[in-house]
Amino acid sequence: MQRAEAARSALLTSHPDAHVDLLHLDVGSAQSVLAAAQEVKARYNRIDFLYLNAGIMPNPQLNVKAFFKGLFSRNVINMFATAEGLLTQQDLLNSDGLQEVFATNLFGHFLLIRELEPLLCEADHASRIVWTSSSNARRSAFSMEDIQHRNGTEPYSSSKYASDMLSLALNRDKNSQGLFSSVICPGLVMTNLTYGILPSFFWTIIMPIMWLIRIFTNTFTLTPYNGAEALHWLFLQKPESLDPRAKYHSLTSGLGTNYTQPHPMDIDEGMSEDLYSELLDLEKVVRKTLSERNADKEANGQRE
């Protein structure tokens, strides 16, 4: 919680009248999500905005050969914008027996939304969910037969594609109850995630090249401030005016101007509904496993 305390102090310095509460939440653990949701429900009776930003890309491997091949192909701009064919990751199982990337980037958020539905679905009041997705989300990385991506090497791309679909399904099912979901892409931003792909000193050295590339692909937002453009822009929009099938991209021009642009997502209603019901089924399994585990713990505790 130390970094959260520091962020809170910084926020209060710039906005002294703000009220900033902290809460511990590990979206990669079902137990933690349920506990945090209980706490939220105890503290508040309404949620206006829920930003689902947490995400991981563990053990990323950059395909250097594909990078140089792409550099001299007609696909070069798309390669820089989406990293298609450039990145793979090695995923592990978490303590709930789920694939870690799926659990953190998608399922934990899904469980949180489910738990917070009473605060999010109030017909007389609009609540908003905003997912931080990615330009790396790709239909071909996702399979309905393997929603956790147990058998592939692109769990990140798969999880982000799944979040795009889940957002569409949520809009379809929950708009009538006052809940609106949107998806953003922050562009390529220098953060701990990108420092896991290449070391931070390397990114610093090649920064002039990155500014140059930005002239051709405005997706190189590079700083967290620029990357947050679409998050802020969405905050200012009326939910009814937003397109549930669009991903809102933070973009930065060659001259450094920030703007937000919607791009249509490559998703369909049927598949997104199927994913939604798969997630509901998985939720039942996870809840059952958790309550059995907790009952075992209690029984063991009483015996000792």
Ligand SMILES: NC(=O)C1=CN([C@@H]2O[C@H](COP(=O)(O)OP(=O)(O)OC[C@H]3O[C@@H](n4cnc5c(N)ncnc54)[C@H](OP(=O)(O)O)[C@@H]3O)[C@@H](O)[C@H]2O)C=CC1
């Ligand atoms: N950087 C980029 O170029 C891009 C990033 N994104 C997305 O942006 C989002 C933010 O990533 P970014 O800032 O770049 O990466 P960082 O690794 O710098 O930050 C990741 C954030 O997610 C939080 N987080 C990770 N795992 C958990 C967990 N189990 N429970 C709760 N919080 C968790 C971290 O919290 P803590 O610090 O407390 O661990 C941190 O705030 C992610 O969803 C990522 O996929 C999308 C496109 C491009």
Ligand SMILES: CC(C)CCC[C@@H](C)[C@H]1CC[C@H]2C3=C(CC[C@]12C)[C@@]1(C)CCC(=O)C[C@@H]1CC3
């Ligand atoms: C000379 C340099 C510009 C070389 C950089 C090559 C690659 C490391 C990067 C090119 C496109 C980048 C990219 C991402 C990571 C770094 C690149 C592969 C992301 C996958 C990071 C996380 C995302 O969600 C989307 C990004 C798309 C672009």
